[in-house]
Amino acid sequence: MSDVLFPELPGLEWDLTKAPSFNTKIMTSINGRELRASYQAIPxxxxxxxxxxxxxxxGRTELQQLEGFFLERRGAFDSFLLKMPDDHQFDCTYIGDGYTSIFQLYKNMHTAQIPLSHSQSFSRPVNPLMWNKRPVKSMWDGNAQKPMWxxxxxxxxxxxxxxLSEPLEDGQTMSISGTYYYRCRFKDDEQQYTNFMYKLWKANKVQLVGSLGNKL
Incomplete structure (x- = not known):
């Protein structure tokens, strides 16, 4: 399981397809009543x-990049990370309770929140706009003797x-945004490329199996 990124190539067409699926065991009794068991929480x-x-x-061009990437993964053997076009930006909001300093990133899907397992790492100030650039001026929060900066x-x-380097205060909110990735593998052990013009090729179906978790 590698963290190498699938190459972003300029020839990607708009007819990208994505089909979510779950794994549900359905048992039906003689009278028709069903008993269902879900074996998969994340699609x-x-x-x-x-x-x-x-x-x-x-030189190193798109065909060599895509074919070389496929060969390095040994087809469906090794997994990788995919930055899905128009589906790679998280925007999360958290409310502090005074002691929690670790939160899980998530993707909003209507009323559902899907936890994210792969993201672009970074570090930044919690609220740089609250910093006071004039250290001689003290701004304190009541009697807590805690500066706003x-x-x-x-x-x-x-x-x-x-x-977080320190927990959010009780009721304090924090929003954070960034990039997340799908964990993917090639669906099959073979890949087809078509030469339709001199030194120009196309790949009509590059099929992947992906997940927002690690179940690959």
Missing amino acids: KYDITLSFGFLRESK NKATAGVTKNGQVI
Whole structure:
């Protein structure tokens, strides 16, 4: 299981497909009553990408990038990370309770929240706009003797966690945004490319199996 990124190539067409699926065991009794058991909390996705053109030359171009990436993964053997077009931006809001300093990133899906397991890591101040650039001026919070320009930071790890240098105060909110990835593998052990013009190729179906978790 590697964290290498699927190459972003310019020939990607708009007819990208994504089909979420679950794993449910359904048992039916003689009278027709069903008993269902869910074996999967996070959906898997069948993803199909189409590349209208892949340039070929002696240098490193799109065909060599895509085919080389497939060969390095040994087909369906090794997994990788995919930055899904138009589906890779998280925007999470958390409310403090005075002691929690680690939060899980999530993706909003209507009324559901799907936990994210792969994200672009970074660290930043919790609220840099509250910092006072004039250290001679004191701004204190009541009798708590806590300056409003404290140096608290929030870091996002590559496994989808938000880690604060100090907990959010009770009722305090924090919003954070960034990039997340799908954990994917190639669906099959073979890949087809079509040469439709001199040094121009296309790949009509690059089929992947993906998940927002690690169940691959």
